[in-house]
Amino acid sequence: xxxxxxxxxxxxxxxxxxxxxxxxxxxxxxxxxxxxxxxxxxxxxxxxxxxxxxxxxxxxxxxxxxxxxxxxxxxxxxxxxxxxxxxxxxxxxxxxxxxxxxxxxxxxxxxxxxxxxxxxxxxxxxxxxxxxxxxxxxxxxxxxxxxxxxxxxxxxxxxxxxxxxxxxxxxxxxxxxxxxxxxxxxxxxxxxxxxxxxxxxxxxxxxxxxxxxxxxxxxxxxxxxxxxxxxxxxxxxxxxxxxxxxxxxxxxxxxxxxxxxxxxxxxxxxxxxxxxxxxxxxxxxxxxxxxxxxxxxxxxxxxxxxxxxxxxxxxxxxxxxxxxxxxxxxxxxxxxxxxxxxxxxxxxxxxxxxxxxxxxxxxxxxxxxxxxxxxxxxxxxxxxxxxxxxxxxxxxxxxxxxxxxxxxxxxxxxxxxxxxxxxxxxxxxxxxxxxxxxxxxxxxxxxxxxxxxxxxxxxxxxxxxxxxxxxxxxxxxx
Amino acid sequence: xxxxxxxxxxxxxxxxxxxxxxxxxxxxxxxxxxxxxxxxxxxxxxxxxxxxxxxxxxxxxxxxxxxxxxxxxxxxxxxxxxxxxxxxxxxxxxxxxxxxxxxxxxxxxxxxxxxxxxxxxxxxxxxxxxxxxxxxxxxxxxxxxxxxxxxxxxxxxxxxxxxxxxxxxxxxxxxxxxxxxxxxxxxxxxxxxxxxxxxxxxxxxxxxxxxxxxxxxxxxxxxxxxxxxxxxxxxxxxxxxxxxxxxxxxxxxxxxxxxxxxxxxxxxxxxxxxxxxxxxxxxxxxxxxxxxxxxxxxxxxxxxxxxxxxxxxxxxxxxxxxxxxxxxxxxxxxxxxxxxxxxxxxxxxxxxxxxxxxxxxxxxxxxxxxxxxxxxxxxxxxxxxxxxxxxxxxxxxxxxxxxxxxxxxxxxxxxxxxxxxxxxxxxxxxxxxxxxxxxxxxxxxxxxxxxxxxxxxxxxxxxxxxxxxxxxxxxxxx
Numbered sequence: 010x011x012x013x014x015x016x017x018x019x020x021x022x023x024x025x026x027x028x029x030x031x032x033x034x035x036x037x038x039x040x041x042x043x044x045x046x047x048x049x050x051x052x053x054x055x056x057x058x059x060x061x062x063x064x065x066x067x068x069x070x071x072x073x074x075x076x077x078x079x080x081x082x083x084x085x086x087x088x089x090x091x092x093x094x095x096x097x098x099x100x101x102x103x104x105x106x107x108x109x110x111x112x113x114x115x116x117x118x119x120x121x122x123x124x125x126x127x128x129x130x131x132x133x134x135x136x137x138x139x140x141x142x143x144x145x146x147x148x149x150x151x152x153x154x155x156x157x158x159x160x161x162x163x164x165x166x167x168x169x170x171x172x173x174x175x176x177x178x179x180x181x182x183x184x185x186x187x188x189x190x191x192x193x194x195x196x197x198x199x200x201x202x203x204x205x206x207x208x209x210x211x212x213x214x215x216x217x218x219x220x221x222x223x224x225x226x227x228x229x230x231x232x233x234x235x236x237x238x239x240x241x242x243x244x245x246x247x248x249x250x251x252x253x254x255x256x257x258x259x260x261x262x263x264x265x266x267x268x269x270x271x272x273x274x275x276x277x278x279x280x281x282x283x284x285x286x287x288x289x290x291x292x293x294x295x296x297x298x299x300x301x302x303x304x305x306x307x308x309x310x311x312x313x314x315x316x317x318x319x320x321x322x323x324x325x326x327x328x329x330x331x332x333x334x335x336x337x338x339x340x341x342x343x344x345x346x347x348x349x350x351x352x353x354x355x356x357x358x359x360x361x362x363x364x365x366x367x368x369x370x371x372x373x374x375x376x377x378x379x380x381x382x383x384x385x386x387x388x389x390x391x392x393x394x395x396x397x398x399x400x401x402x403x404x405x406x407x408x409x410x411x412x413x414x415x416x417x418x419x420x421x422x423x424x425x426x427x428x429x430x431x432x433x434x435x436x437x438x439x440x441x442x443x444x445x446x447x448x449x450x451x452x453x454x455x456x457x458x459x460x461x462x463x464x465x466x467x468x469x470x471x472x473x474x475x476x477x478x479x480x481x482x483x484x485x486x487x
Numbered sequence: 488x489x490x491x492x493x494x495x496x497x498x499x500x501x502x503x504x505x506x507x508x509x510x511x512x513x514x515x516x517x518x519x520x521x522x523x524x525x526x527x528x529x530x531x532x533x534x535x536x537x538x539x540x541x542x543x544x545x546x547x548x549x550x551x552x553x554x555x556x557x558x559x560x561x562x563x564x565x566x567x568x569x570x571x572x573x574x575x576x577x578x579x580x581x582x583x584x585x586x587x588x589x590x591x592x593x594x595x596x597x598x599x600x601x602x603x604x605x606x607x608x609x610x611x612x613x614x615x616x617x618x619x620x621x622x623x624x625x626x627x628x629x630x631x632x633x634x635x636x637x638x639x640x641x642x643x644x645x646x647x648x649x650x651x652x653x654x655x656x657x658x659x660x661x662x663x664x665x666x667x668x669x670x671x672x673x674x675x676x677x678x679x680x681x682x683x684x685x686x687x688x689x690x691x692x693x694x695x696x697x698x699x700x701x702x703x704x705x706x707x708x709x710x711x712x713x714x715x716x717x718x719x720x721x722x723x724x725x726x727x728x729x730x731x732x733x734x735x736x737x738x739x740x741x742x743x744x745x746x747x748x749x750x751x752x753x754x755x756x757x758x759x760x761x762x763x764x765x766x767x768x769x770x771x772x773x774x775x776x777x778x779x780x781x782x783x784x785x786x787x788x789x790x791x792x793x794x795x796x797x798x799x800x801x802x803x804x805x806x807x808x809x810x811x812x813x814x815x816x817x818x819x820x821x822x823x824x825x826x827x828x829x830x831x832x833x834x835x836x837x838x839x840x841x842x843x844x845x846x847x848x849x850x851x852x853x854x855x856x857x858x859x860x861x862x863x864x865x866x867x868x869x870x871x872x873x874x875x876x877x878x879x880x881x882x883x884x885x886x887x888x889x890x891x892x893x894x895x896x897x898x899x900x901x902x903x904x905x906x907x908x909x910x911x912x913x914x915x916x917x918x919x920x921x922x923x924x925x926x927x928x929x930x931x932x933x934x935x936x937x938x939x940x941x942x943x944x945x946x947x948x949x950x951x952x953x954x955x956x957x958x959x960x961x962x963x964x965x
Binding site for chain 2: 039
C-alpha cells in the first residue's frame with residue numbers, strides 16, 4: 010500500500026508528508042515517556058517511609074520563595090535523588106497554606122512543569138537547616154501548637170535532643186533521618202515535603218546571574234527566556250481545565266531542575282550546568298499557597314446571586330486571567346527590567362493602553378516578539394487579554410518560526426490557497442529538518458535528544474495549517 | 488536561503504529531497520566511523536608487545552578452515568578483546584602460506600569485511616591449544632626447522648618446559664604469555680597471528696546450525712543469507728582495485744564477528760547472539776593463503792609474449808572473475824544445497840548453460856532473486872559473468888527494493904521520463920522511511936543503529952536514478 014500511486018508525484022509528496030507527521034507525533038510522545046520516566050506513576054510516601062530518607066548534604070540545593078530544598082536519598086530507590094522541601098513559614102501558618110495548596114494540587118494530573126509532591130509531614134527541624142532563622146530567637150509558635158497533626162522528629166537518632174518543650178510531639182515511632190548530624194541544636198517545627206525533582210536554582214537566581222550574559226550574548230539569553238516562558242505557559246495551560254489559577258507567579262516561585270531523559274542510573278551523576286546551552290533547564294511552577302480554584306459544582310444559590318451582577322465583578326472574583334497578567338510582568342523581569350506596575354503604581358488606576366507600557370529594548374531577534382507578547386498579556390481588559398495557550402503559540406513561533414522571511418513571502422502571495430501552500434511548504438521543510446536532527450542524534454552518544462528537541466517536536470508534530478494561520482494572525486494582530 | 492522559493496512547491500520538494508540525501512550521506516559516513524571505530528588506525532604489534540597478550544580462556548572462540556582462534560587480552564588496552572589466531576598447518580608450510588597472504592593483505596587498505604592482522608610470530612604452542620592434533624605424534628617437522636625466523640615460546644613462564652629438541656629456539660628474551668597454564672605439555676611450533684576481531688563462528692557453522700531455522704522461517708534465514716552475501720561482496724569488491732583475487736572462498740574461510748558500534752568499553756561485555764535478528768553478524772573474509780595478486784607493473788617481455796595468445800588463456804591465468812564464480816557456489820551452499828559442480832563434475836566439461844544449473848527451491852521472498860544471482864555468477868563465460876559490484880547491487884535490490892510492486896508500476900508506465908519519475912518517487916519514500924528509522928533510534932536506548940541500518944544507508948544515500956535504472960535492468964536481464 011506504501012507504493013500505491015507511486016507514479017503520481019502529488020500522491021508521493023502527500024505520503025512523505027504524512028509519514029513525517031505520524032513519525033514526529035510518535036517521537037514527541039516517546040520523548041514525553043523518556044523525559045517523564047517514572048514520574049507518571051504518582052508516588053505517595055506515607056509516614057512509614059520517612060525513616061528511609063536521608064539528607065545527601067547539609068548544603069541546601071536551592072532556596073526558593075516559600076521553602077528551602079535539600080537533596081535527599083531514599084533507601085528504597087538508591088539510584089534516584091529526591092528533594093526535601095522545608096517550608097519557610099512557621100508550622101501553623103505554613104501548614105494552613107500547605108494543605109490549601111495540596112488540595113489544589115491533588116486535583117491536578119501530573120505535568121512536566123508543575124511541582125509534584127510525593128508526601129509531606131510536620132517535623133522538628135534542626136535550626137542549622139533553616140539558615141534564614143536566628144537560632145537564638147524563641148520559636149514563639151511552639152506553645153500554641155495543636156495536636157491534631159502527626160509530627161515527626163528530625164535528627165533524633167544520633168543523640169540530637171528531642172525538644173522537651175514541644176507539646177505537640179506525638180507518640181509516633183517513625184523517625185525521620187533528615188538532618189541527623191552529630192550536632193545538638195535547637196529544633197523548629199516545620200512542614201516538610203518530599204518531591205522527586207531536586208531544584209538547583211530559582212528563576213530569580215538564574216535571571217540575576219545572567220545580567221552580563223544578557224549584555225554579551227543577547228540572542229542566547231533571550232532565547233533561553235523564551236524557552237523558560239514556554240515551559241511556564243505549558244504548566245499554566247495545564248491548570249486551566251482544572252479551573253486553577255496560581256495567582257502568585259514570581260521569579261522565586263519558579264524552580265529550575267536538571268533533567269536527563271530516562272532518569273534511572275544517570276539521575277545520580279552530577280550534571281554540569283552549561284549556561285550557554287540554549288535550553289537552560291526544566292522549569293517547575295511551585296508554591297501554590299495563593300492558588301485559587303473555582304469549584305466546579307456551583308452552588309445554585311450563588312448562581313442565582315451572580316445572575317444579577319455586572320460581569321466585571323464576577324471576573325474580578327474568578328481570577329481567570331490573572332496568571333496571564335502575571336506572566337506579562339515576568340517577561341519584563343526576566344529581561345532585567347522592573348515590573349511596570351511597581352515602577353509606576355498609578356498605571357493601574359488610569360485606563361492604560363499598550364502605549365503606556367515601558368518599551369523593551371531591542372537587543373535580540375526575540376526582543377520585538379517578547380515586547381508584543383508582554384503587551385498582549387498585560388492588556389488591562391481581561392476579555393481582550395490573550396489566553397495562556399495563545400502566549401504559548403506566540404513563543405513557539407518566536408523560537409521556531411515561521412520567522413520574518415517566511416511571513417514576508419506569505420504577505421507577497423495573494424489568495425488564501427496560496428498562503429496556505431506557503432505555510433504547508435514551511436511546515437514540510439521544518440519537519441524534515443527536525444527529523445534529520447533526531448536521526449543524527451541516534452549516532453551521537455555524547456548529546457542525546459534534548460529538552461529543546463522535545464519542545465520543538467511538540468510544536469511541529471501537532472501543528473496544522475489552521476493552527477499556523479492562527480499563530481501568524483496573532484503575531485500580526487497587535 | 489532555506490526558505491527561498493517557499494511559495495513554489497516544486498522547489499520545496501527538491502529542497503526536501505536534497506536535505507534527505509545530504510543527511511543520509513552524512514549518516515552513512517558517521518556509521519562507518521562508529522562501526523569501524525579504532526580500526527582505521529592500523530595496529531602493528533612487534534615482538535616486544537607479545538608478552539602483553541594473554542589468553543582469556545583455553546576454550547577456542549572459533550575453529551576456522553586454516554586456524555584456531557582464542558580470545559586474548561592485551562595489557563595495554565584492557566577494554567578491548569583481541570584474537571590470537573594459531574595457524575593449523577605445520578610451521579614451515581604455514582609460514583610460507585602466511586607470508587604470502589601477508590604480502591597480499593599488506594597491500595590492501597582497511598576494510599570492514601576483510602580480516603586485518605595486527606602482528607604475527609612463530610611460537611611454541613602447547614599441544615592442548617591445538618585440539619585437532621594427536622599430542623603423542625611426533626612433530627616431524629621440528630628437526631628441519633631453520634633458524635631464520637624469530638621464534639617465541641608459549642607457556643614458558645609458569646614452568647611449562649621449554650622444548651629441548653627444538654633447534655630453532657632463538658635467544659629472544661620476549662615471552663609470549665599465551666597458554667601459560669600450569670600444565671606441562673608438549674609444544675609445537677606454529678605461526679600465531681594477532682587480530683583485532685574475535686570470531687565466534689565460521690559461516691560454515693552458521694549455515695549448519697541454521698538447517699531447521701531455514702525450514703521454519705525461510706524468509707528470515709534467506710534474508711540473513713542475503714546480508715552475509717552482501718558483506719562478502721563488499722569485501723571482495725574492495726580487493727578489485729588492488730588486483731587481488733581470494734581464490735579460496737569457502738564457508739569455513741568466512742568468519743562471523745559480533746559487532747558493537749563504537750567499540751570501547753562495550754566491546755568487553757559478552758554479546759548475546761540472537762539468531763533471529765535479521766543481520767546475524769559482521770562477516771570477515773579470512774585465509775588469503777591462495778590469493779592471487781596481479782602485479783601492476785607488467786614485465787614488457789611478458790606483455791610481448793601475451794600479445795599473441797588467445798584471450799581465454801590470459802583470462803585463465805588472471806583469475807579475474809574467479810571470486811565471482813566461487814560466490815555463486817557459496818549461494819548454493821548457504822541455502823543448504825550442494826555445490827553443483829561437486830555433485831555433477833561433468834558440468835564443467837560440457838558447455839553448460841544456466842538451465843543446467845540445479846534449481847533453488849522457492850522457499851522465501853528472496854529465493855527467486857538468489858537463484859538468478861547464482862546463475863549470473865556461475866555463467867561459464869567470464870566476460871558474460873557479472874561483476875562482484877553488480878552482485879552487490881542485486882543483493883541490495885533484493886534486500887531493500889525496488890521490489891515486485893514497484894517494478895510492476897515501472898513497467899506499466901511508458902516513456903523513460905515517467906519511469907525515472909517512478910524511481911525517484913520510490914527513492915524519496917525509502918529515504919524518508921530510513922530517516923524516520925534513524926530518528927526513532929535516537930530515543931531507543933536498548934537497540935541503537937544496527938549493521939543492517941548502516942548497510943541500507945550506504946545503498947539509499949548514494950543511489951541515483953542512473954544506478955537504480957541499472958539495477959532494475961540487472962534484475963530483469965537474465
